[in-house]
Amino acid sequence: MATSSPATLTSSTPAVTLAPFDIMAPAVQTTPLVFVSAHSGSAYDPAFVAASRLDMLTLRRSEDSFVDELFADAPAYGAPLLRAHFPRVFLDPNREPWELDPAMFEDELPSFVNTSSLRVAGGLGTIARVVTNGAEVYRTKLRFAEAERRVRTLYVPFHEAIQDMLAATMNRFGAALLIDCHSMPSVGGPMDRDPGHERADIVLGDRYGTSCAKSVIDAAEHVLTRAGYRVARNDPYAGGFTTRNYGRPEAGVHALQIEIKRSLYMDEMRIQRSPGLARVRDNLSVLIETLAGLDHAALV
Numbered sequence: 001m002a003t004s005s006p007a008t009l010t011s012s013t014p015a016v017t018l019a020p021f022d023i024m025a026p027a028v029q030t031t032p033l034v035f036v037s038a039h040s041g042s043a044y045d046p047a048f049v050a051a052s053r054l055d056m057l058t059l060r061r062s063e064d065s066f067v068d069e070l071f072a073d074a075p076a077y078g079a080p081l082l083r084a085h086f087p088r089v090f091l092d093p094n095r096e097p098w099e100l101d102p103a104m105f106e107d108e109l110p111s112f113v114n115t116s117s118l119r120v121a122g123g124l125g126t127i128a129r130v131v132t133n134g135a136e137v138y139r140t141k142l143r144f145a146e147a148e149r150r151v152r153t154l155y156v157p158f159h160e161a162i163q164d165m166l167a168a169t170m171n172r173f174g175a176a177l178l179i180d181c182h183s184m185p186s187v188g189g190p191m192d193r194d195p196g197h198e199r200a201d202i203v204l205g206d207r208y209g210t211s212c213a214k215s216v217i218d219a220a221e222h223v224l225t226r227a228g229y230r231v232a233r234n235d236p237y238a239g240g241f242t243t244r245n246y247g248r249p250e251a252g253v254h255a256l257q258i259e260i261k262r263s264l265y266m267d268e269m270r271i272q273r274s275p276g277l278a279r280v281r282d283n284l285s286v287l288i289e290t291l292a293g294l295d296h297a298a299l300v
Contacts, residue, residue: 021041030078039064054137059137061271175300176253
């Protein structure tokens, strides 16, 4: 599958262009698995950084840094991997397209905007008002036209790519299994549901049994537990917009969210890879191989 065409990241710097995502695709897709890394992007627009009251390191702590590297072996097992280039703090594709906080904007928001979700209330809508420690992102208020531009040029193409991948997979195999790849802070933050608590090594989210076949999450937990990880289900993360929106087991489309504790593979404060990254990647390769080898008839 071809990568996306370039899209301008900011209207204030039209000379700077970058494809909003790319797809690491196998020569031939041999499994109904589709991998998505929505939050590992680290291409920061200079105009955005200048408009923020936060330093670069603080902004980068919102990333699921290096998650695309952890799952980079997916094409070797016949599965495509979609990875965002734009950073989560700039636009979060794991939200509804129009979850916006009206307090961020100097003009009135259209009536179709969801201003009342729990994520908006926490400042973490489609365009974040704060980072995970509660610090405000922007120096001044935005205009809705800027939010609309980000959604049109980044969010929409990203989700169109997911839809295209799932459609092609369904056409080829009669079923699809989307693996939504994420990482999480090792300790719950002040805005999380588990503040101050040490987390499991890996959290598997299937929207409490509604987004994928039980055999999928059971197989994932078995492989990861056997590799020595402490694995939890749906706590504190059961799956975000991507898992909820695309996971339709009754229609043959399954979705499983995987959250990996960052201290396993990186220095969370410095945003640097640690020696543990190679081990986690190797273990995830075993997971990918296992999921690719499941009886796909159980997904139909």
